[in-house]
Amino acid sequence: MRATYCPHQLFFWCVVFMDDNEDLRLVSESRQGSRDSFERLLLRYEKPIFNAAYRILRDYEDARDVTQNVFLKAFQNLEHFNAKHRFFSWIYRIALNESINLSKSRRRFDAAEDARIEVRNTPENLLSRKELGEVVQAALMSLEFEHRVVIVLRHFNHRSYQQMGEILEIPEKTVKSRLFTARALLREILSGKGVL
Amino acid sequence: MSELRVKYLELIHAEIDGEASDKELAALQEYLASDHEAQKLRAALAKLNNVLNQVEEVETPADLHTSILTALPPRRPALEIVAQNSSPWRLRIPFIRYGYTLAAGLLLGAVLTGVALKNLSPPEKSDIYGTLAVRENAQRYVAVEHMNLDFPVLRGSVELSRSGSNSMMVFDLYGQQAVEVEVGFDGSQAGLMSFNQQLGAIRSFQVKEGTISFQSEGKQRSTVVLASKKHAQLLLNLSFYVGGKLVHQGTLGGAARAGSGK
Numbered sequence: 001m002r003a004t005y006c007p008h009q010l011f012f013w014c015v016v017f018m019d020d021n022e023d024l025r026l027v028s029e030s031r032q033g034s035r036d037s038f039e040r041l042l043l044r045y046e047k048p049i050f051n052a053a054y055r056i057l058r059d060y061e062d063a064r065d066v067t068q069n070v071f072l073k074a075f076q077n078l079e080h081f082n083a084k085h086r087f088f089s090w091i092y093r094i095a096l097n098e099s100i101n102l103s104k105s106r107r108r109f110d111a112a113e114d115a116r117i118e119v120r121n122t123p124e125n126l127l128s129r130k131e132l133g134e135v136v137q138a139a140l141m142s143l144e145f146e147h148r149v150v151i152v153l154r155h156f157n158h159r160s161y162q163q164m165g166e167i168l169e170i171p172e173k174t175v176k177s178r179l180f181t182a183r184a185l186l187r188e189i190l191s192g193k194g195v196l
Numbered sequence: 197m198s199e200l201r202v203k204y205l206e207l208i209h210a211e212i213d214g215e216a217s218d219k220e221l222a223a224l225q226e227y228l229a230s231d232h233e234a235q236k237l238r239a240a241l242a243k244l245n246n247v248l249n250q251v252e253e254v255e256t257p258a259d260l261h262t263s264i265l266t267a268l269p270p271r272r273p274a275l276e277i278v279a280q281n282s283s284p285w286r287l288r289i290p291f292i293r294y295g296y297t298l299a300a301g302l303l304l305g306a307v308l309t310g311v312a313l314k315n316l317s318p319p320e321k322s323d324i325y326g327t328l329a330v331r332e333n334a335q336r337y338v339a340v341e342h343m344n345l346d347f348p349v350l351r352g353s354v355e356l357s358r359s360g361s362n363s364m365m366v367f368d369l370y371g372q373q374a375v376e377v378e379v380g381f382d383g384s385q386a387g388l389m390s391f392n393q394q395l396g397a398i399r400s401f402q403v404k405e406g407t408i409s410f411q412s413e414g415k416q417r418s419t420v421v422l423a424s425k426k427h428a429q430l431l432l433n434l435s436f437y438v439g440g441k442l443v444h445q446g447t448l449g450g451a452a453r454a455g456s457g458k
Contacts, residue, residue: 022440025440026440028402029376029400029402029409029411032400032401032402033400034399034400034411035265035268036374036399036400036411037400038268039265040440042261042264042265043261046256046260046261046264047253047256050254050256050257050260051253051254051256054254055254060254060257063254064257064260067256067260067264068260068263068264068267071264071268072264072267072268075268075269076269129250129251129252130252132247132250132251133251133252136247136248136251137251151248154213155245155248155249156248156251156253160213160215161213161215176206176209179209180205180206180209183209183241183244186244187240187241187244190244190247195247196240196243196244196247
């Protein structure tokens with residue numbers, strides 16, 4: 001993964017993912033028994049997968065379990081991976097399914113906890129980045145799963161509309177509409193907490 | 197909300213996401229000048245984007261990588277898969293397989309008995325001649341071309357030798373990271389005869405029609421022998437990758453084709 005400047009992006013550098021062909025080569029070698037090649041895939045994707053799982057679940061240990069299961073399942077099912085698709089779409093899809101399953105079995109979001117990190121928007125009460133992270137995370141958790149996922153994929157995993165469509169197996173148009181709604185909801189929540 | 201407005205509100209999101217073209221951005225700028233509500237939305241979305249970008253990335257657990265690798269079940273290496281797929285159907289029938297085992301056992305017994313009986317008498321000349329005959333056969337390979345590799349991440353050499361219609365490549369490679377080697381050739385003219393790797397077990401090896409790829413690690417010698425159709429002089433395309441990046445690409449066999457072999 002390398003960072004590069006995206007001229008059309010307003011405020012930030014974006015992340016461009018390495019060549020898909022390289023992924024396919026590593027997958028092919030992993031299928032032939034090369035653990036080194038699988039380790040390279042692991043190195044490339046463990047961090048974004050862990051971060052996505054954490055942002056979706058808000059639990060460090062759950063995110064770790066999801067990441068571990070994702071790579072275990074990917075390794076065991078490499079034969080079923082269709083080389084016509086991109087590897088990252090496949091592995092992200094496994095991660096989202098794992099996260100859905102886990103969140104269904106552990107509905108742990110606690111409204112009281114959310115209330116506890118309410119902040120006042122006064123100059124003397126500026127948030128540290130850590131506190132800001134907590135507030136944003138709490139706001140994310142109050143979104144529906146489908147809205148939370150698009151925010152995570154776009155803002156924390158830097159995926160394009162097209163890539164999000166591939167991962168979620170929905171048309172790009174649906175991706176946009178979900179993302180726009182999710183942003184409107186998130187703005188409302190964060191404004192209510194005094195962050196925006 | 198008018199269709200035009202919806203279009204431009206979509207464009208504001210696209211601008212934030214880096215998905216708008218230059219032409220669309222120019223059109224948006226023009227539109228924003230006349231729509232204050234759209235300007236407000238743009239500012240609000242930019243602020244949200246800014247807040248989300250300030251959220252720090254979560255550190256992955258230090259032992260995550262190792263624990264995933266440890267949890268992975270063993271995977272059958274390529275050579276075993278090739279062997280399994282290429283085993284004749286007869287060997288998959290148990291009583292025939294056991295029949296072969298019994299025959300092999302009897303043959304081994306006979307050979308061992310012969311050896312034991314021979315050891316009772318002094319060695320004969322024919323034993324020595326036999327050994328020399330094998331070596332003589334190996335020396336029939338004549339080196340025809342040589343490739344030197346002298347890169348920061350990869351050093352070593354590749355030597356191409358020929359014996360009749362067989363081509364032997366000896367890769368003496370040295371790299372601090374694993375080196376992926378790919379040999380391309382005309383698959384309709386030749387096929388793999390043998391592959392051997394010294395020092396350590398074969399890590400990965402793959403054969404497709406017209407392509408052989410393998411991995412070399414540390415200081416390692418790998419030998420590839422190709423058998424080609426009579427009189428076919430193979431041109432071999434070699435590619436070397438380190439860390440997924442192409443380090444060198446070259447051909448062997450061109451000089452031999454032109455009749456300028458060493």
